[in-house]
Amino acid sequence: MAISIGFLIFPQIQQLDLTGPYEVFTAAAGTRVDLVWKTREPVISSTGLAFQPNATFADSPQHDVFCIPGGAGVNALLEDEAVLDFVRRQAAGARLVTSVCTGSLVLGSAGLLQGRKAATHWYAMDFLQAFGAEPVAERVVRDGNLITAGGITSGIDFGLAVIAELLGAEEAETVQLALEYAPAPPFSSGTPDAASATVLAAARQRLSGSRQQREAILARMAS
Structure with missing residues (x-):
């Protein structure tokens, strides 16, 4: 029987949070991947790409692996009880509960x-x-059946780690080779510690809008 993997998708999702691990999972032998949302209407990512859900909260099967990508659209989910209830139900029966970013x-x-x-x-x-x-x-963190990934591109590393857990290291390495995943970035500014002060300030400014919204939501939840 195929390993069932479900991604929660939502408006303003960060597309690489989804498509990075999605590419890894669908390249592995013996997997089935579903995109789940409240309806089957197309979901538009933060960069304008559209994704088509093939399951809803009402008819989604219980998945062996349940994954939540990130993005600006996460803010609305933090107070959405329909989403949170679905997440809890999936987590209760999943072999691995996971997230990206x-x-x-x-x-x-x-x-x-x-x-x-x-x-x-x-x-x-x-x-x-x-x-x-x-x-x-860290790029991939495991705590029991919980596996969480760092920001955006970490989703590829995460996907390979999940495949290794479920199907063995050889299958994960085969997928890695098939995808030619051998990162060698042209710049060493992929973490706050490695980036220059100027680059770090620019990145913080670019991400500040979503962060400020998130701060307000968490303050409201705390009160």
Whole structure:
């Protein structure tokens, strides 16, 4: 029987949070991947790409692996009880409960990170503590059946780690080779510690709008 993998998708999703691990999962032998949302209407990502859900909250099967990507659209999910209830139901029966980037904040809002180690995007790391999680600045973090990935591109590493867990290292390595995943970035500015002060300030400014909205939501939730 195929391993069932479900992605929660939503308006303003960060497309690479989804498509990075999606590419890995669909390249592996013996997997089935579903995109799940409230309806089957197309979902538009933060960069304008449209994704077509093939399952809804009402008819989604229980998945072996359940994953929440991140993106600006996460903010609306943090207070959406229909989403959080679906997340809790999937998490209760999943073999692995997972997230990419700020998707971990949705797991936190659903009450699934209390006392757990977790990762997220570097500019959202401090938010994890609001949900009782222990922030860990790594690309892939495992705590029991919880696997969370850092920001955006970490989703590819995460996908390979999940395939290795489910189907063995050889299958994960085969997928890695098939995708020619051998990153050698032209610049060494992929983390806050490696980036120059000027680049770090520019990135913080570019991400500030979504962060300010998130701060307001968490303040409201806390009160």
